[in-house]
Structures are given as structure tokens and as C-alpha cells.
Amino acid sequence: MKLSLVLAAIVMTLVVTSQAGTISGKVSGVAGESVVYVDAPAGKTFPAPTQQPVIDQKGLMFQPHILVVQQGTTVQFLNSDSVAHNVFWPSVGGNKKLTHNLGTWPKGEKRPFKFDNPGAVPLLCNVHPEMSGYVVVSPTPYFATTDKSGEYKIENVPDGSYTVTAWHEGAKNQSKPVSVAGDSKADFTLSK
Amino acid sequence: MDTRRRVYLCVGLTLTVILLTTSSSAIPAFSRQYGTSCATCHVDFPKLNDFGKAFKDAGFKFPKDDETFIKVPPVMLGSPAQSELWPHTIFPGTIPGLPPIGLRFNQFFEVTGKNANNFNSQLPGGTVGPYIPRTDFQPGFFSIFTAGNFGSDIAFWVDDDISVSGANANGTLGDAYLRFVNVSRFFKLPTDSLTVKVGQFELDLPFTQARGYDISPYDIYSQANIGAQNPAYPTQFVNNSFTLAGPGRGIEISGGHHYGGYRYAIAVVDQNTSGTPPTTYLNVPSGTGGSNGGVGYFSDSNFKDLYGRFAYRFNLERDPASRHEVQAAGATGPRDHTYLTLGSYYFYGRSVQRTSGLLSDGTTPTVLTAREPFYRVGGDFDFNYRKLDIYGLYMYGHDKDIVPYIPPGLEGPTGFISGNPATFSGGFIQADYMVYPWLMTIVRWDRVNSTADYLNGIGASASNPPPTPFFSPLSSVRNRFTPGAQFLIHANIKASFEYQIRPKQVVYEPGTNIQLVSPFRTNTATAALEFVY
Numbered sequence: 001m002k003l004s005l006v007l008a009a010i011v012m013t014l015v016v017t018s019q020a021g022t023i024s025g026k027v028s029g030v031a032g033e034s035v036v037y038v039d040a041p042a043g044k045t046f047p048a049p050t051q052q053p054v055i056d057q058k059g060l061m062f063q064p065h066i067l068v069v070q071q072g073t074t075v076q077f078l079n080s081d082s083v084a085h086n087v088f089w090p091s092v093g094g095n096k097k098l099t100h101n102l103g104t105w106p107k108g109e110k111r112p113f114k115f116d117n118p119g120a121v122p123l124l125c126n127v128h129p130e131m132s133g134y135v136v137v138s139p140t141p142y143f144a145t146t147d148k149s150g151e152y153k154i155e156n157v158p159d160g161s162y163t164v165t166a167w168h169e170g171a172k173n174q175s176k177p178v179s180v181a182g183d184s185k186a187d188f189t190l191s192k
Numbered sequence: 193m194d195t196r197r198r199v200y201l202c203v204g205l206t207l208t209v210i211l212l213t214t215s216s217s218a219i220p221a222f223s224r225q226y227g228t229s230c231a232t233c234h235v236d237f238p239k240l241n242d243f244g245k246a247f248k249d250a251g252f253k254f255p256k257d258d259e260t261f262i263k264v265p266p267v268m269l270g271s272p273a274q275s276e277l278w279p280h281t282i283f284p285g286t287i288p289g290l291p292p293i294g295l296r297f298n299q300f301f302e303v304t305g306k307n308a309n310n311f312n313s314q315l316p317g318g319t320v321g322p323y324i325p326r327t328d329f330q331p332g333f334f335s336i337f338t339a340g341n342f343g344s345d346i347a348f349w350v351d352d353d354i355s356v357s358g359a360n361a362n363g364t365l366g367d368a369y370l371r372f373v374n375v376s377r378f379f380k381l382p383t384d385s386l387t388v389k390v391g392q393f394e395l396d397l398p399f400t401q402a403r404g405y406d407i408s409p410y411d412i413y414s415q416a417n418i419g420a421q422n423p424a425y426p427t428q429f430v431n432n433s434f435t436l437a438g439p440g441r442g443i444e445i446s447g448g449h450h451y452g453g454y455r456y457a458i459a460v461v462d463q464n465t466s467g468t469p470p471t472t473y474l475n476v477p478s479g480t481g482g483s484n485g486g487v488g489y490f491s492d493s494n495f496k497d498l499y500g501r502f503a504y505r506f507n508l509e510r511d512p513a514s515r516h517e518v519q520a521a522g523a524t525g526p527r528d529h530t531y532l533t534l535g536s537y538y539f540y541g542r543s544v545q546r547t548s549g550l551l552s553d554g555t556t557p558t559v560l561t562a563r564e565p566f567y568r569v570g571g572d573f574d575f576n577y578r579k580l581d582i583y584g585l586y587m588y589g590h591d592k593d594i595v596p597y598i599p600p601g602l603e604g605p606t607g608f609i610s611g612n613p614a615t616f617s618g619g620f621i622q623a624d625y626m627v628y629p630w631l632m633t634i635v636r637w638d639r640v641n642s643t644a645d646y647l648n649g650i651g652a653s654a655s656n657p658p659p660t661p662f663f664s665p666l667s668s669v670r671n672r673f674t675p676g677a678q679f680l681i682h683a684n685i686k687a688s689f690e691y692q693i694r695p696k697q698v699v700y701e702p703g704t705n706i707q708l709v710s711p712f713r714t715n716t717a718t719a720a721l722e723f724v725y
Binding site for chain 2: 058059060081082083084085086088101103104105106125126127128129130
């Protein structure tokens with residue numbers, strides 16, 4: 001009995017391992033941080049995470065400059081400056097109908113917003129036009145940011161066929177199909 | 193003043209109106225130091241928003257937590273702990289981490305009414321008058337300015353026009369001062385209730401001219417009280433070139449804030465109504481030349497002119513939470529408060545007139561000195577609601593006229609008698625509307641009514657031509673209506689346009705009351721491009 005259970009566990013582990021691969025590669029053509037995420041397969045949804053990451057406005061800057069979240073995530077916007085700020089975005093994923101303005105709130109307070117639509121969200125402040133930040137809303141929990149050399153690695157992606165998108169501030173998005181079966185590779189060359 | 197001189201004066205004034213824009217502007221050095229856009233402090237540079245006013249009031253620093261915003265740290269001129277050793281060490285200060293230098297250039301294109309040369313109709317026969325072209329490209333100011341804070345709440349500002357109208361070194365020093373901010377803390381007075389400024393500076397006018405944003409200056413600020421000087425002395429003896437637009441040299445104490453509540457300023461400045469540049473006296477000690485002359489002296493006399501201003505800004509914000517903040521918390525972001533500012537100001541000086549005369553014996557030559565008290569007084573308002581800003585100013589100017597008196601039988605004056613005072617009044621009302629954050633529309637009405645204009649023949653009506661051959665508006669006052677628009681191409685590049693509408697004018701034949709030219713307008717369209725960096 002015990003032996004059969006151990007064997008079953010080993011088999012299950014092998015099965016699971018074989019179904020969860022990785023996508024890795026390099027984003028070139030641009031400097032700085034890029035975001036790579038897996039688009040959702042048709043009809044597939046993912047439960048929204050309960051964690052609420054924070055974007056701070058501090059020293060007249062959005063910190064972090066780029067935040068990647070899964071679709072459905074609530075982001076808290078904090079004002080740590082002693083000057084008035086606001087947060088608004090002109091579009092979500094290029095869709096200008098999704099423009100939104102969070103208004104104004106004092107130092108030390110937060111204002112939440114739930115991002116239900118995928119795509120890049122350019123964050124702006126209407127009194128400090130130099131302020132720039134991004135929330136990149138990934139439709140799946142499978143996303144990663146690049147390191148200094150442009151390398152990225154998305155782990156625990158179930159085997160299957162996907163569309164993977166690379167995003168970089170100021171560059172055109174690039175998407176390509178990727179078949180995941182174990183370790184998969186997808187390199188991107190972005191241009192402005 | 194003969195006819196030709198008046199024509200040249202007229203043309204000069206016209207060009208001055210066109211060319212006399214602000215002598216300083218936004219401060220790109222602050223953008224570099226704080227890593228922020230011009231829009232942080234300016235609505236439409238150099239017009240300040242509430243935050244910019246607070247930044248200025250604080251001594252060119254962020255009103256709170258300044259150090260957390262500085263992207264280029266200042267250079268320490270001593271450890272802060274050195275302050276504990278004072279007076280046995282130099283009190284520690286700082287200098288900006290970057291040379292806080294900004295540059296500005298502007299240029300103009302103007303179109304003048306085709307009838308502007310009608311002015312030449314009054315010249316004597318055979319005289320060729322100046323020609324006013326219909327269109328003209330004109331280089332404007334190339335200015336350098338530097339400002340910042342030396343720590344310990346000591347702010348500084350220097351701006352200088354390197355060239356004006358394409359002429360090298362033709363510019364002048366604008367403002368140059370040190371400002372000791374919040375000196376009140378040493379006397380345990382309320383915060384910012386006492387600040388001291390020393391140097392050359394624009395008086396704390398209700399609306400700045402030196403850092404104005406219109407192409408043309410406010411007419412009333414440029415109004416001097418210069419009367420005709422009759423050689424026989426029967427009439428006017430006022431020759432006061434003082435204008436509120438000019439900088440004062442001296443010391444100013446002030447308190448309060450431009451962005452809310454009370455605001456006062458009291459200044460003591462050099463008396464200089466002759467308009468003459470500093471005079472050099474060999475072997476007379478001065479601050480710039482030791483005991484051997486130097487640049488010379490700015491004052492015309494021992495008397496120092498006095499200026500005082502008090503204003504109160506009523507905050508009309510409905511949201512009590514943001515009423516006490518520098519900017520209001522609007523539904524879609526911070527914005528300037530809704531407010532109404534009411535203020536008044538008063539300037540008192542003495543215009544010194546010196547003339548050759550005789551002692552009471554009627555024969556011994558001497559220099560007679562008339563000290564003519566003068567004052568400028570007025571009130572102002574400023575109402576701001578969202579994107580609309582309406583403001584205005586009224587001014588009354590009064591110069592006592594002390595006329596040399598020539599006793600019967602003598603060939604020169606031996607003393608003075610009081611004559612009719614020289615007065616003027618007027619002001620302006622302007623409305624600014626921000627159509628977009630990059631587009632501001634402007635409309636302004638300037639009005640000046642001056643006895644000096646009457647004496648110079650500017651103020652007669654069609655039915656009562658002036659006593660001297662000169663042009664005059666049909667009305668008894670000079671009006672100007674100026675619609676305009678300003679476009680921010682970038683936060684530091686601006687294109688401006690003004691159409692200056694002046695009232696109808698008429699030209700009379702020299703020495704007669706015959707009307708030479710039908711009433712005409714001398715309207716001017718001016719476009720400007722300027723950038724700061």
C-alpha cells in the first residue's frame with residue numbers, strides 16, 4: 001500500500017513537472033527594464049490575487065517606475081510627498097475609453113484602484129508632467145521583468161500554446177506564439 | 193520740446209511698447225535642481241501658480257521637506273554641526289550643486305497699422321520724418337538669470353539682459369538681491385512674518401512687471417509724470433521720470449504669503465527721478481571705486497523714497513481640508529485655490545529739480561533746488577476661479593509742482609512758488625483664461641489719464657485741438673485694448689500673440705488747429721517667440 005502511494009506520488013510529480021514549463025529569452029533593441037507576459041488563452045481566466053501592491057509618489061517620482069500586476073489586482077496609490085499630487089492615466093492598453101483620474105489626496109494616504117483590463121497603464125500627475133510611471137496589467141499570472149542585460153524567465157507556465165508579449169516603455173509591443181513544453185525560448189527585438 | 197522731438201518720442205514710445213517685455217522669466221535652474229517641469233511652479237511661464245508663489249515665498253525652496261525633492265544635492269560650505277560653534281566659526285551654508293543659471297531669448301514680429309506714418313504729417317515742410325515699416329522682425333532680449341538658496345533661508349536672485357534688440361551690452365541689470373527669509377524666527381514672531389531683502393529689486397507690486405508674461409507692459413506702470421517745461425516758468429515744472437516699472441535700490445522688509453492670507457511690504461529705496469545713470473565723481477569715494485570715484489551714485493538726493501503695500505487674499509475654497517494647503521485638492525488633481533485678493537499700495541518720494549537762479553539780491557548766481565513731493569497710490573484686486581483669473585489695478589499719481597519764481601525786473605528765478613500739481617490716474621483690468629494647459633487667452637484694457645499728456649498735447653478732443661501741434665486721441669484719456677493668446681509649444685518654449693487696439697487719433701497742422709489727417713488708429717499686431725533653458 002505504502003509503495004503504491006509512493007509510486008503514485010512520483011508519477012503525479014512527474015506529470016505535474018512535465019506540464020509546468022518555463023519561457024525564457026532576451027529582449028533586445030531597448031535599454032532598461034522590459035516586461036514579458038503570457039496572454040490568456042481563449043476562455044481561460046485566472047483568479048485575482050489578494051495582495052495589493054503599492055505605488056508611491058515620492059520625491060516627485062512614481063516608485064516603482066514600473067509595476068507588473070495580474071489582471072484583477074488592486075493597486076494602492078500612496079502619496080508620500082508634502083506636495084499635492086494626483087494620479088491619472090489616459091488609456092489602458094491603448095484604449096482611451098479606459099482613461100481614469102483618481103483625484104487628489106494628502107500626504108500619507110492611499111487610494112486603491114482595481115485593474116480589470118489588461119495592458120500597459122501610463123501613470124501621470126497633472127501638476128508634475130515630468131512624473132512618469134507604468135502599471136503593466138498582465139492577463140495571466142505568468143509574467144516577468146527583464147534584468148539589466150534584457151534576460152527574462154517566466155516560470156511555472158503550463159504546457160501549451162500561448163501568445164507572449166513583450167512591452168517596453170516607449171517601444172512598440174511585440175507578440176509572438178510560443179509553445180511551452182518544458183523549457184521554451186522566446187527572444188524579442190523591440191523598436192520605438 | 194519741438195515737434196520733431198515729439199515725433200521721435202512718439203515713435204520711440206511705440207517701439208518701446210512693442211519691445212519692452214519682461215526682463216526675466218522662469219528659472220530652468222530650479223527644473224534641473226529638482227528634476228521637475230516648469231509647470232510645477234508656472235501656469236504659463238513666468239506666471240506663477242500657487243505652488244510657485246509658495247516656492248518663492250519660502251526663499252526658492254519647496255515649502256516643506258525641501259531636501260527630499262532635490263535631485264542635485266547642494267554643496268556644503270560647512271558641516272551643519274559647525275553652527276553649534278558659532279561665533280567661533282563661519283556659519284555653515286550651502287551653494288547649489290549645479291550652477292543655477294538660466295538663459296532666455298525672445299524675438300518679435302510686428303505689424304503696424306499702415307497709417308502710422310501719418311504722424312509725420314505734423315513735421316515742418318522739407319523735413320523727412322522717421323519711417324515706420326508695416327512689418328518688422330525684431331530680436332528681443334537675451335537674458336541670463338540665476339537664483340537659488342544659500343541655506344539658512346538666504347535666497348538670492350540676479351538677472352541681467354545681456355543684449356536688447358540685437359545690441360550688445362545694451363541691456364541692464366534687472367533684479368539683484370539677497371533675501372533673508374523668515375527672519376521672524378529670531379524674534380519669535382509668526383513664521384514668515386518678517387523677511388528682509390537687500391539690493392536692487394522690483395518693488396512688491398500687486399502684479400509684477402519685471403516678471404510679467406504679456407508682450408506689452410502695463411501702461412500705467414510705465415507712466416512717468418513729465419510736464420512741459422516752459423522757459424518762462426509760468427506753468428509746469430514737473431520732470432519726474434519715476435515709474436513703478438523700474439527697479440528700486442535699497443532694502444525691503446516684508447511678511448506673509450503671496451499664496452494666502454496677509455501680505456505686506458515696506459521698502460526704502462534710492463530717490464532717482466531724473467532718470468540719469470549713476471554719476472561718476474573723481475576723487476569722491478564710492479562703494480565701487482574706493483576713494484577715486486568708481487561707478488558713482490544712483491541717488492539724486494539725500495531723501496530715500498518709501499513704498500508700502502498691504503494685501504489680503506481671501507481663500508474661497510469650499511473644501512476646508514485643502515483650504516490650508518498650498519494648492520486645492522481638485523476632483524481631477526491639484527489646482528490653484530479659488531480666491532479673491534484685495535490690496536493697496538502707496539509710494540512716496542521727492543522729485544528734485546535743480547535750476548540756475550539768483551540769490552535774493554537778484555544778481556549773484558546760484559543753484560536753486562526744488563524738492564517736489566510726489567506719491568502714487570492705488571488699489572488692486574485679483575479673483576481666481578478654476579481656469580479664469582481676473583485682476584486689475586487702479587493708480588493715482590500726484591506730483592506737487594513747485595515753479596521757479598522770477599520777480600519782476602529780474603532775469604532769473606530767486607525762489608519757488610506752488611503751481612498746479614501734475615496728476616495722472618488710470619490702471620488696467622486683465623482676464624486670463626486657460627483654455628488648455630498649453631493655451632492661455634488674454635484680454636486687457638489699459639487706461640491712462642494724465643495732465644502731462646494734456647500739456648504735451650496728447651489729451652485734446654476733436655472740438656478742442658491741443659495748444660501744440662501734436663497728435664491726440666479723440667478722447668481725453670489713452671485707452672488700449674489688447675486681446676492675445678499664448679501657446680506653450682513646450683513647457684519652456686512659448687509663442688505669444690497680441691493685437692493692441694488704440695483709440696482713434698488725429699493730426700493737426702503745426703501751429704494751427706487745422707486737422708491734417710482724419711482720425712485713425714495705430715493698431716499693432718505683435719507675435720513673439722521665446723524660450724528659456
